[in-house]
Amino acid sequence: MQFVVNGLVTGAAYALVALSFSVVFRVGRFFNFTHAAVFTWAGYFGYLCWTILGLSLWAGALLSVCLSAVLGVLLELSVYMPLHRRRASGVVLLLVSLGLYTIMQNTISMLFGDEIKRLSGNTVAEGLSVWGARATRIQLAIVIICVVVFVAFGILLRLSPFGTRLRAVADDPDLAAIQGVQVHRFRLAASALGSGLAAVVSLLMGLDVGITPTVGLNALMMGVVAVIAGGVDSTPGIFLGGILLGLAQHLGVWKIGTQWQDAIAFAVLILFLVLRPQGFFGKPLRKAAV
Amino acid sequence: MDYLIHILVLVCIFAVLTVSLDLLAGHMGSLSIAHAAFYGLGAYTSALIVTRIGAPFVIGVAAGTVVAAAISFIVSLPSLRLHDDYFVIATFGFQMILVSIFNNWMHVTRGPLGIPGIPQPVIFGWHISSHADFLILAFVFAAFAYFVVYRLTSSPFGRVLHAIREDEVFAQALGKNTLRFKVTAFAVSAALAAMAGSLYAHYITYIDPTSFTVMESILVISMVIIGGAGSTWGPLVGAVVLVTLPEALRFVGLPSNVAANLRQIFYGALLVVMMMFRPRGLAGRYSFGR
Amino acid sequence: MNAFRCQKLSKSFDGVHAIDGVTLEFPASGITAIIGPNGAGKTTLLNVLTGFLRPKAGRCFLGERETTHLPPHRIARLGVARTFQDLRLIGQVSVLDNVLVARPHQRGERLLPALLRFGVADEEACNRDEAMRWLRFVGLEKKAEDLAGEMSYGQQKLLTLAVCLATEARVLLLDEPVAGVHPEMVSRILCLLRELKKQGKAIVFIEHDMAAVRQVAESVIVMDEGKVIAQGQPAEVLERPEIMEAYVG
Incomplete structure (x- = not known):
């Protein structure tokens, strides 16, 4: 039972990362590595606010999420927007994001060191009993926030113009522009949303297990696997993908040992690439056709 | 003097890596973030076979290349059928997983402790121990890699790779089994990277997972891009520039961990600047990823 | 003997039928033109025949060999070459x-x-x-x-x-070989097509330029809304009023 609870908690976190990545990926139309850097920075913003400035839990969280959203917007504004305007290809954008990621991760290493930093005081780490398994309050919070965010996001997609615009820009930015979507402004909004969302998960996971300068990359990896499993353009698919990945990892750990968590994730990735590259619910995403 | 030769040996090792990555990135147009993983695979396979079984160096190198080429299919077969983004994603995943295996498969790789005491190479009675001897060997390796890649890219095989880079549909319409070409090129590239890994292991005589992380992959990508992807000399120029330039940092007298971070920030910044302002690199002809 | 044969071929995108139950036979030599308004499914038909798109239903044959589920490069190796509307070259x-x-x-x-x-x-x-x-x-x-x-x-x-x-290749499938080129160049390309016919190639081409179609085509296939609506000799088919109406309308 403990494995199931742990799996659900991990899975909820993965699902959230996956959702934030899918927003950035669909709107930017490239594999954005700075999303991992924003994730890492969000954790360290939290460290700064709570441990160094001594802010309260809520104030620190709010400030960190805002800072991360601003960071995401700044990156979009200063780097990606000029490149998009120049019609740079996905590979160029990817390489730039790779370079920026390197800079941002190493800046963190230089400022804070490579060792693990704990964000949590004692208040959030208290254990509770759920279905005969132990879970901390923060772990419970991860699951609840995940459900809330997914429901909210689903409503946002259905009931506001955000959903149609997201789909339009993801399919074809030029066409979206003709249809009256202000693509650049929309990209800014989307990167604020994606970065803020990433920050929320980053803080939650940081409170749960602590942060290192490479947390973002690991989280991105898991988010990507969950997105592939669920289908990039399907919100319920991403939710399911994240949860199942978390469960698969923890049940796998139960059978074969902790060190194989990442290998399980990769196995899931390859399995989906072979059998169902569009994910559970996604539209087929084949090689660009004629 | 030994220091200078040491730098040259490193240049040669990285030249093997850049030239082999360029076969994929520059000539075929598929960016792999897993190059350091194959580099590490070669290093670990060779180190383990030589230290555990006492096999000679040549067997170690051969085993490393064969293992890397064989494992490359796990990544390439499912992902190269799909859109380029999926190839990047799969290589990224593979990179993360392989490092996790190096780190966690304790009774084989000894995890973060690494493998010490890797014997220096003996090739048909020639005991390679001095720096100068190593330089000769490393130069032979680099020349071999360069020869292989040059031969392939200037042959009809390379002509098809270029066609795939420019327009895969065009190549398919002419009856080329593009998957076969891509998978073959990926295997050759992985095998050459593994060769560099074996050489590195037997040169430094100690390996641990930190030499084969995603940061190392990004470094090799930076070298290729900065030198000029898809050109005759570009990858070599990139290896020379990016190995030697940061050595200047050594003389500023920074603490070593800060210097390491600064060096990576330098690589990242250079990559971003190049992509923004000179996408064809220092010595390149093609603009990468138009 | 025929170059290409397809039976009840269908393909749809997002529920819209691009081609809908097309049954056709192209002769093993000679020049065939496919005409029809934009969106009639001409290029889609070509893409399905050459394996770049998978049909939703129906079968394709090259001679006696079934090609329905072969990948593009395998079909190309059976002796089929094609061009693209957006000139694909290196x-x-x-x-x-x-x-x-x-x-x-x-x-x-x-x-x-x-x-x-x-x-x-x-x-x-x-x-x-x-x-x-x-x-x-x-x-x-x-x-x-x-x-x-x-x-x-x-x-x-x-x-x-x-x-x-x-x-x-024995069979050439050309997607708008003369569209957008200079009139002199048009007659030059048409000359080449005739010459190739003499060499025994089967040529199928999609074209909007009716003058060009009249000049070289020996048979014409008219498509509209994913269906073949007429087939026959150009002199005869192109005179039918309902055909021209489909074009204009």
Whole structure:
């Protein structure tokens, strides 16, 4: 039972990362590595606010999420927007994001060191009993926030113009522009949303297990696997993908040992690439056709 | 003097890596973030076979290349059928997983402790121990890699790779089994990277997972891009520039961990600047990823 | 004997039928034109026949061989070459290399021969002669060393034809071979098509230029809304009022 609870908690976190990545990926139309850097920075913003400035839990969280959203917007504004305007290809954008990621991760290493930093005081780490398994309050919070965010996001997609615009820009930015979507402004909004969302998960996971300068990359990896499993353009698919990945990892750990968590994730990735590259619910995403 | 030769040996090792990555990135147009993983695979396979079984160096190198080429299919077969983004994603995943295996498969790789005491190479009675001897060997390796890649890219095989880079549909319409070409090129590239890994292991005589992380992959990508992807000399120029330039940092007298971070920030910044302002690199002809 | 045969072929995108139950037979030699308004499904039909799109239903045959589920390169190797509306060429390499890459069965495309170069030089020389022969045929032999991307649009169209021919295909599927080129170039391309017919090739082309269709086509297939609405000799089919109406309307 403990494995199931742990799996659900991990899975909820993965699902959230996956959702934030899918927003950035669909709107930017490239594999954005700075999303991992924003994730890492969000954790360290939290460290700064709570441990160094001594802010309260809520104030620190709010400030960190805002800072991360601003960071995401700044990156979009200063780097990606000029490149998009120049019609740079996905590979160029990817390489730039790779370079920026390197800079941002190493800046963190230089400022804070490579060792693990704990964000949590004692208040959030208290254990509770759920279905005969132990879970901390923060772990419970991860699951609840995940459900809330997914429901909210689903409503946002259905009931506001955000959903149609997201789909339009993801399919074809030029066409979206003709249809009256202000693509650049929309990209800014989307990167604020994606970065803020990433920050929320980053803080939650940081409170749960602590942060290192490479947390973002690991989280991105898991988010990507969950997105592939669920289908990039399907919100319920991403939710399911994240949860199942978390469960698969923890049940796998139960059978074969902790060190194989990442290998399980990769196995899931390859399995989906072979059998169902569009994910559970996604539209087929084949090689660009004629 | 030994220091200078040491730098040259490193240049040669990285030249093997850049030239082999360029076969994929520059000539075929598929960016792999897993190059350091194959580099590490070669290093670990060779180190383990030589230290555990006492096999000679040549067997170690051969085993490393064969293992890397064989494992490359796990990544390439499912992902190269799909859109380029999926190839990047799969290589990224593979990179993360392989490092996790190096780190966690304790009774084989000894995890973060690494493998010490890797014997220096003996090739048909020639005991390679001095720096100068190593330089000769490393130069032979680099020349071999360069020869292989040059031969392939200037042959009809390379002509098809270029066609795939420019327009895969065009190549398919002419009856080329593009998957076969891509998978073959990926295997050759992985095998050459593994060769560099074996050489590195037997040169430094100690390996641990930190030499084969995603940061190392990004470094090799930076070298290729900065030198000029898809050109005759570009990858070599990139290896020379990016190995030697940061050595200047050594003389500023920074603490070593800060210097390491600064060096990576330098690589990242250079990559971003190049992509923004000179996408064809220092010595390149093609603009990468138009 | 026929070049291509398809039965009840259907393909839809997002629920919209691009082609809908098309049954056709193309003769093994001669020139066939496919006409119809934009969105009639002409290019989709070509893409399905050449394996770039998978049909939702129906079957395709080349001669007696079923090609329905073969990948594009396998169909191409059975002797089918095609051009694309948006000229697909390798712009950054020479004209000659564009034709060379099209040559079939190259030993030098295999890994070991490419590395060791056993007999590759002879083969390459032979392929070069052959490539030059086709460049001469379309009149581009003087441009052989130029970059393909730097030629005029009409010249690029000629080059796509030379590329197709260099594959030694028996069946040529051409997507708008004369659209957007200079009138002089049009008559030159049409001349080449007639010449190729004499050499025994089966040519199927999609075209909006009715004058061109009248000049070279021996039979015409008219498509509209994913269906074949008429088929026959151009002189007869093109006079029918309902056909012209479909076009205009």
